[in-house]
Amino acid sequence: AEKKAKDLQNLLNQYAYEYYVLDQPSVPDAEYDRLLRELIEIEEQFPELQTPDSPTLRVGGEILTMFNKVQHAIPMLSLGNAFDDQDLRDFDRRVRQGVGDNVSYVCELKIDGLAVSLIYEEGMLVRGATRGDGTTGEDITSNLRTIRSLPIRLKEPVSLEVRGEAFMPKKSFEALNKKRKDREEEPFANPRNAAAGSLRQLDPKIAASRNLDVFLYGIANVGDTGIRAHSKGLDYLEQLGFKTNKERRKVDSIEGVIEYVNGWVEKRPDLPYDIDGIVIKVDSLDQQEELGTTAKSPRWAIAYKFPA
Numbered sequence: 001a002e003k004k005a006k007d008l009q010n011l012l013n014q015y016a017y018e019y020y021v022l023d024q025p026s027v028p029d030a031e032y033d034r035l036l037r038e039l040i041e042i043e044e045q046f047p048e049l050q051t052p053d054s055p056t057l058r059v060g061g062e063i064l065t066m067f068n069k070v071q072h073a074i075p076m077l078s079l080g081n082a083f084d085d086q087d088l089r090d091f092d093r094r095v096r097q098g099v100g101d102n103v104s105y106v107c108e109l110k111i112d113g114l115a116v117s118l119i120y121e122e123g124m125l126v127r128g129a130t131r132g133d134g135t136t137g138e139d140i141t142s143n144l145r146t147i148r149s150l151p152i153r154l155k156e157p158v159s160l161e162v163r164g165e166a167f168m169p170k171k172s173f174e175a176l177n178k179k180r181k182d183r184e185e186e187p188f189a190n191p192r193n194a195a196a197g198s199l200r201q202l203d204p205k206i207a208a209s210r211n212l213d214v215f216l217y218g219i220a221n222v223g224d225t226g227i228r229a230h231s232k233g234l235d236y237l238e239q240l241g242f243k244t245n246k247e248r249r250k251v252d253s254i255e256g257v258i259e260y261v262n263g264w265v266e267k268r269p270d271l272p273y274d275i276d277g278i279v280i281k282v283d284s285l286d287q288q289e290e291l292g293t294t295a296k297s298p299r300w301a302i303a304y305k306f307p308a
């Protein structure tokens with residue numbers, strides 16, 4: 001039974017990775033469900049065989065009485081805003097005054113969800129938290145564990161902290177609100193509120209039922225990895241098994257940024273999730289360090305906000 005359980009855990013985690021992270025399932029849902037039921041039976045019979053990263057744990061554990069407060073060793077900053085092309089050109093001028101004209105930017109979709117911090121030790125998820133006020137957040141590990149696209153065990157046994165945005169896809173939002181209306185419950189105003197409401201539940205089974213998703217967008221303690229470009233950091237996150245947003249693009253001028261931004265103003269409604277803007281970051285980590293941060297925000301990044 002031990003080998004059977006191990007094989008099933010690994011196989012099901014691989015299937016879930018292909019389905020939720022790569023969006024390229026290799027087996028039909030019925031096959032996944034059949035194998036999962038088999039594993040549930042084995043683990044019920046031999047509880048000691050249930051590993052911390054067993055797929056049977058994705059449905060949520062015991063109900064918490066409260067969320068513990070946690071401190072962010074590295075503050076989770078907020079982003080300065082840009083509202084038009086001129087703001088973007090001003091940002092670019094400030095950057096080039098600081099680090100010279102040889103600058104590349106990474107453009108990323110700004111997902112309209114909830115910023116989260118995830119700490120892994122030797123490849124295992126040990127803590128997930130909300131941003132809170134940037135210094136103090138809430139420990140919502142039990143809820144974040146239920147997000148199928150978030151790895152419990154990384155592909156390499158590394159220790160690091162990553163940041164990203166947890167969100168509810170539009171389709172899940174519409175289905176959830178339909179169910180709430182049928183039950184005469186108050187519908188959620190938008191997917192962001194629905195995601196926040198789901199992650200604030202003390203019962204992880206509720207979060208597990210809400211089809212939440214997450215895109216990781218940065219490494220907090222990147223110094224330890226030896227990576228020197230943000231774009232390489234995102235590639236590294238993918239190698240570790242994280243889900244990153246594939247629409248990102250590295251450009252070599254603010255003109256390239258403006259072209260990318262204007263392109264997404266049109267294409268925004270076609271996305272399967274809400275975005276409220278575009279985040280633009282200096283790609284070189286050396287240049288990021290040279291520019292530094294204010295008390296609130298990095299000088300090397302800006303959020304272009306779409307008109308509400």
Ligand SMILES: COc1nc2nc(N)nc(N)c2nc1C
Nearest residue numbers: 077078079108109110111217279
């Ligand atoms: C570097 O700091 C940040 N980077 C980000 N990147 C993306 N894609 N989306 C965000 N919401 C975001 N937020 C912050 C504070």
